[in-house]
Amino acid sequence: MxxxxxxxxxxxxxxxxxxxxxxxxxxxxxxxxxxxxxxxxxxxxxxxxxxxxxxxxxxxxxxxxxxxxxxxxxxxxxxxxxxxxxxxxxxxxxxxxxxxxxDVSFNYVKAREIPSFTPPPGLEPGEYRMQQVDVERSQEFRKCIECFLCQNVCHVIRDHEDNKQAYAGPRFFIRLAELEMHPLDVADRRDLGQDDMGLGYCNITKCCTEVCPEGIHITDNAIIPMKERVAGHRYDPLVWLGDKLFRRRS
Known part of the structure; x- marks a missing residue:
């Protein structure tokens, strides 16, 4: 009616x-x-x-x-x-x-700052082998339709224009997470996420997850695991000791 x-x-x-x-x-x-x-x-x-x-x-x-x-x-x-x-x-x-x-061109600028998938040297297309659980893990992040609603609702850039230079936003944190969790990607993206993409600015309020039309668990499945990987990489004493010993032997 x-x-x-x-x-x-x-x-x-x-x-x-x-x-x-x-x-x-x-x-x-x-x-x-x-x-x-x-x-x-x-x-x-x-x-x-x-x-x-x-x-x-x-x-x-x-x-x-x-x-x-x-x-x-x-x-x-x-x-x-x-x-x-x-x-x-x-x-x-x-x-x-x-x-x-x-004008959403900010998002395309940030996309270009993320290095592409980097397979191990000598591994040719068609030779990739992955466990199904690894495929499913990253598949969730590939559902992104780039509506940028998560970017729009993220208060780090919504309320603070000057943060845009140093903050990529939730859409690109899931891209980083997808690559970092990929078993065949050999690039280390943890420092990139923390130092260049502003991962530390995110205070995991989950507002990005709430507005995602594809139901991607942006905070729980991407941002929090990425924060944990950065913390383990930088602040775990055993990792720190291993890095020191490895550099000394090199």
């Missing part, structure tokens, strides 16, 4: 903007992205919104709906009451380009 819903949509650009009111028809089974498209088609043809698959797999339509980071294509209108005003704003952590579109 159709009804008229009240929407507040942020309109503006890098120089500023404000919420604008819209009353728009909602039909059974629709999602927030459907309504944004209807507003675009019938009331605001210049409304800028980024989207692609409309199936929760491309990560393009990230926004904040009633103050919570969400994928608009996966946020059903049935989760709101008919008399509830739905507010849609751009992700707050990234600079606004226009309306609901933000």
């Amino acid at each position: 159709a009804y008229d819903a009240k929407f507040k949509v942020w309109r503006g650009d890098a120089d500023g903007g404000a919420l604008q009111d819209y009353t728009v028809e909602v039909n059974e089974g629709e999602v927030v992205l459907d309504i944004i498209h209807r507003i675009q088609a019938t009331q605001a043809s210049d409304l800028a919104v980024r989207w692609n698959c409309k199936a929760g797999k491309c990560g393009s339509c990230s926004a904040e709906v009633n103050g919570r980071p969400r994928l608009m294509c996966m946020t059903r209108m049935s989760t709101f009451t008919e008399d509830e005003t739905v507010t849609v704003t751009p992700m707050r952590t990234f600079p606004v380009i226009r309306d609901l579109v933000t």
Whole structure:
């Protein structure tokens, strides 16, 4: 059954903007992205919104709906009451380009800073052998659709713009964890994570895990194990002694 819903949509650009009111028809089974498209088609043809698959797999339509980071294509209108005003704003952590579109290039800069998979010397493609448990362990992290909702909600960069230079964020901590836990990756990424990616800034509040549309256990399965590996590498007295002896013999 159709009804008229009240929407507040942020309109503006890098120089500023404000919420604008819209009353728009909602039909059974629709999602927030459907309504944004209807507003675009019938009331605001210049409304800028980024989207692609409309199936929760491309990560393009990230926004904040009633103050919570969400994928608009996966946020059903049935989760709101008919008399509830739905507010849609751009992700707050990234600079606004226009309306609901933000500049997420920060994330691609950080991605390029992570060294790629490094197999042992002499191991050719097709010769890789792994236990199934190792495959499953990293497979969870490969589900990431790069919606950057975890980046958006992480208070380390959401509330502190100056941290962006030294902090990669949860999306790239799971990338580091995936490579560090890979039995065939020989690069040591622990110092990279701590010194260059800002792993120590994370205080494991789990807000990134809560908003992940793919259900990745970012904090428990990636960030905490990475912190433990760094602590063991740097502060375990036996590891320290072994490093000293090894260097002395070398």
